[in-house]
Every structure is written in structure tokens, then in C-alpha cells.
Amino acid sequence: MTTASEATSNGPQPFRHLSFMLTRADALAYETLPREIGGWRLILLFVWVGLGGLAVAMLPEGWVGEEGGWRFWAFIAASGFAQYGLAMVVMHLYAHWRAARRLPHPIAVEVLDHVDHLEWRENGVPFFVAPETINAIIKTPTHVFICVSGRVLILPTRAFGSGRDMTAFAEELERRSGD
Structure with missing residues (x-):
């Protein structure tokens, strides 16, 4: 034989x-390739960022100002950026996890x-x-x-x-x- x-x-x-x-660095290079976010992941991202706006709506008016005012919109924008940033951190950690699964050693x-x-x-x-x-x-x-x-x-x-x-x-x- x-x-x-x-x-x-x-x-x-x-x-x-x-x-x-x-x-694993080579596997991470593949896992972090730019890809389109589509389907349920895109919906989940919008819901996640929207939850930041919902949280701002729950804050007292003394903190965020009157609805439609500049402070209100500043809180909404800051909340949206924070939620988006957290989502990016989670996606980055998920890419590391996938790379570790793809190539454990x-x-x-x-x-x-x-x-x-x-x-x-x-x-x-x-x-x-x-x-x-x-x-x-x-x-x-x-x-x-x-x-x-x-x-x-x-x-x-x-x-x-x-x-x-x-x-x-x-x-x-x-x-x-x-x-």
C-alpha cells in the first residue's frame, strides 16, 4: 500500500x-472580511439600536429635555452610537470565537x-x-x-x-x- x-x-x-x-490569525483574517449584514441579523441590529432610543424615552424629561429639543436628539444620537458600538464589539468577539472554532490550533x-x-x-x-x-x-x-x-x-x-x-x-x- x-x-x-x-x-x-x-x-x-x-x-x-x-x-x-x-x-488562528489566518482564520481571523477570513472571519473579519467585510460582509453585508442582511436578513435577521440586520433586523436584530435595527432592533438593538432602537432599544437605545426606547431607553432614552424612558428617562425623565428633566434629564433629556423636552421631546424634539436639541438635548433630546443629542441623547437619542448618543444612545444610538453607544448601541451600535456595543453591537460592533459583540460582532468582533463573535468573529474571534468563529476563528477559534475554525482553527483551534x-x-x-x-x-x-x-x-x-x-x-x-x-x-x-x-x-x-x-x-x-x-x-x-x-x-x-x-x-x-x-x-x-x-x-x-x-x-x-x-x-x-x-x-x-x-x-x-x-x-x-x-x-x-x-x-
């Missing part, structure tokens, strides 16, 4: 070979680019990715994220040596997956 590394060494050699450690990763497919190895366990199965390729200045089959493959710049090499890889992969 041959191992995956023996099978690869007996077959055609990969076009590109990358080897790196994937850390650093793992050794190897990526073998065989042109007709990618071979992603986490701690020696292979996962094969055909270019036509790639759902999205997200490029940032520090990472390339490859979304495939409900999974995200994270490639940091340090795996390539330079941002230019990383960008060239992402563009080549996009070209192959688009054909």
Missing part, C-alpha cells in the same frame, strides 16, 4: 508546492498545484480540489481564500514569499476555474 506522498512522488510532479503553518499545510487540481494537505491528510468545484476566490493584500464545497482554504502571503506571487497564483486559479 502506498501513502499519499509516495503516490504523488511516483506521479507527475506538481507545478507549484507551498508549505506553511496556518494559524496551528496546523501544517502543504498545497500542491497540479494544474488540473489542487491538493491541500492538513497534517498530511489530503483534500483534492478540482478548479471547476471552486465557488469563489477572495483576494486580500494578506491572504487568498478559496471557497470550495462548504470549506475555506486559507493561503497567507508568507506561503508564497511575496504578494505579487500570491496575486499571480490567485489570478491563474481564477482563470482555470472560469474555463
